[in-house]
Amino acid sequence: MxxxxxxxxxxxxxxxxxxxxxxxxxxxxxxxxxxxxxxANPPSAPQKPAITGDLSCQSVVCALPASAVSDAVGKVYQLQNNTSQDMPLTITGPLTASWNAVVTQVDSDILGYGRVGGGARGTDAAADAVLEQQMQQFYDHAAAYGQIAGRAQARMRVEKRAVAAARYYAVNDSRQWYDSIGSRTLSTTMKASYALPSGGTVYVWAQNDAAAVTAQQAAFLAERFANSVYPIEAAVISEPWGPVNPSWQGVTLDAGTKDVHLVLAQLNQPASAFKGLLGYVSPLNALLKSGASDPSCGKTDCSAFSNSNEALVTFLNVDTLVAADDGVNWSQNGKGPALTLSTLGHEYQHLLYGYNKVFRRMAGAARSTTWENELAAQTMGYLVAADTYQGGRGDNANSHPDLRSGGDFSQFLAQPACNLKRWSAMSGDSVGTTCYPKALATGMLMLHQYGAGVMKPWVTGSNVGERALDDGLAAVGGGDYGSLMQQLYTSLALADFAPWPAGYGFPAKQLSLPASRYFPGGKTISLPPIPVSLGEVQLSTDPTQEAYRLSLAPLGGQVTITVPANSRLSLVKR
CATH class of the missing domain: 1.10.287 (Helix Hairpins)
Structure with missing residues (x-):
């Protein structure tokens, strides 16, 4: 000094x-x-008031406007505690016991606990844990893999190695696939194919020693992928593959890779159509096996290379696709095929996410997050399935698979509170949880309120976690993660309202995709309004939950409510 x-x-x-x-x-x-x-000291950012929102607040006393007495039912007033301490607030004004109050506690952790899993869907926590463990190991070795990539690029320059041409497959051709969750090799037969708008082909493979797949069933899956799943997700997010970050060149698929493979396998032991694992994607299948021949693999775990399928591949549970509602007559409108299509839309997003958030970024970059990946997947699964099953909520042949009885949306209404940022399936994780039903409802809210424009900045942008989602919300005027959570839980307090009050719930929405090479004449997807009855909403009064409702008992025109740190309060006139 x-x-x-x-x-x-x-x-x-x-x-x-x-x-x-x-x-x-x-x-x-x-x-x-x-x-x-x-x-000179740089100017400091203006400090946010302790309490902000729709009411006039002086210290810890907040007043409803006198006009609230004549407000229509369904009117919402919101407050936010911006401090790191619980805040007892006295609310004054024309407040009665008929009003509803909902508290939304927003996790302040920007990234969230869970690291990125490969991407699975279902109720099999063990399968989720396997994928998450594999991705944890992948990230732990990412820097070493980057060095392997550098040496591979040097060898390719010396050897002037040519890029292998994509292989064409015919019906009844055979191929083996490595199932990374089951740690087994599957012998499969190609059942159907369909040309993709990008110039590639989608191939449908069926496990030989599992439930039989008919030509009709395989053709349904191939056609819906080529004409609905693939073009919608490409238009809304991106292609599944393309140029990668230079640090990954030499150990990943060629940038011109266009073919996509769907492998129908028995993912549950014993076989099950609607319980357990419905499908999964592992981004590690985009690695090249040749990476495992690097000299450093004697000291570094290179199983990510040696176990790769070297393909853009999605695994789907075969028993779900082939299920017949009456046990005899299969229909593409049945519960199983419909759920398979929703799952395919969900899982295919994981391919896009892996490309954009892993391989388009430098090897060893900040890890992406499970909750953000799964939220994007549930959003796209809902959107894609709505293109085929346009009937909204119900149990008929045209009802949306996620909105049928017992589906994810019904499960969300029965148990709404679930902290997305705590999403982790790792075994032994005391705070781990999965939130597929809430992720679906959150994705539905974004689509019904703001449209599909939220997706591209979110999934293709450089940020991860909450900041990535906020990028997407900002692009459509949707606020941020905290306001989205408050909007979701406030919507539950507005159940029974028809139509939904502006800014809340799941109103009808026409989503228009502009003309592109995927849809030369443009594309419109109609989302019907989603009704919810108040009796379905099982929002707890337990203040330890992420969101909970309060019973109001005003005395003398006022009531005291404790708003936890970093939390939001919604007052709903009913």
Missing amino acids: LNNKQNIAALSVMVALLSACGGGGGDSSSSAASNQAVQ
Whole structure:
């Protein structure tokens, strides 16, 4: 550290140097001003008030406007506690016991606990844990894999290695696939194919020693993928593959890879159509097996390379697709095929997410998050299935698979509170949980309120976690993660309202995709309104939950409510 005399001497030298070079092109007065600017403290961001929202607040007393007495039912007033301490607030004004109050506690962790899993859907926590463990190991070795990629690129330059052409498959061709969850090799037969708008082909493969797949069933899956799933997700998010970050070149699929493979396998032991694992994707299948031949693999775990299928591949549970509602007559409108299509839309998003958030970023970059990945997947599964099953909520042949009895939406209404950011299926994780039903409802809310424009900035952008979702919400004027959570739980307090009050719930929405090579004439997807009865909503009064309702008992025109730290309060007139 310099003493005072040394400081003076150093400053003298700096002034002399600045004078000699003209102060960087300005006169002495501009140099002095510049020097003062450097030394001045930068302006601090304005401090946010402790309580913000729709009410007039003085300290811990907030007043409803006098006009609230004549407000229509369904009117919502919101407050936010911006501090890190619980805040007892006294609410005054024309408040009665008929009003509803909902508290939404927003996790302040920007990233969230869970690291990114490969992407699974179902009720098999063990399968989720396997994928998450594999991705944890992948990220742990990402820097070493980047070095392997560098050496692979050097070898390719020396050897002038040509890129292998995509292989064409015909019906009844055979191929083996490695099932990373089951740690087994599957022998499969190609059952159907369909040309993709990108110039590639989708191939449908069926496990030989599992439930039989008919030509009709395989053709249904191939056609719906090529004409609905693939083009919708490409138009809304991106292609599944393309140029990667230079740090991944040499150990990943060629940038021109276009073919997509759907593998129908028995993912549950014993076989089950509607319980257990419905499907999964592992981004590690985009790695090249040749990476495992690197000399460092004697010390580094290179199983991510050696076990790769070297393909853009999605695994789906075969027993779900082939299920017949009456046990005999199969129909593409049946519960099983419909759920398979929703699952395919969900899982295919994981392919896009893996490409954008893993391989388009530098090896060893900040890890992406499970909750954000699964939320995007549930959103796209809902959107894609709505293109085929347009009947909304119900149990008929045209009803949306996620909105049928016992589906994810019904499960959300029965148990709404679930902290997305705690999403982790790792075994032994005391705070781990999965939130597929809430992720579906959150995705539905975004689509019904803001449309599909939320997806591209979110999934293809450079951020991860909450910041990534906020990027998407900002693009459509949707606020941020915290306001989205409050909007979701406030919507539950507005159940029974028809139509939904503006800004809440799941109103009818026409989603228009512009003309593109995927849809030369454009594309419209109609989302019907989703009704909810108040009796279905089982929002707890337990204040330890992420969201909970309060019973109001105003005395003398006022009531005291404790709003937890970093939480939001919604008052709903009913």
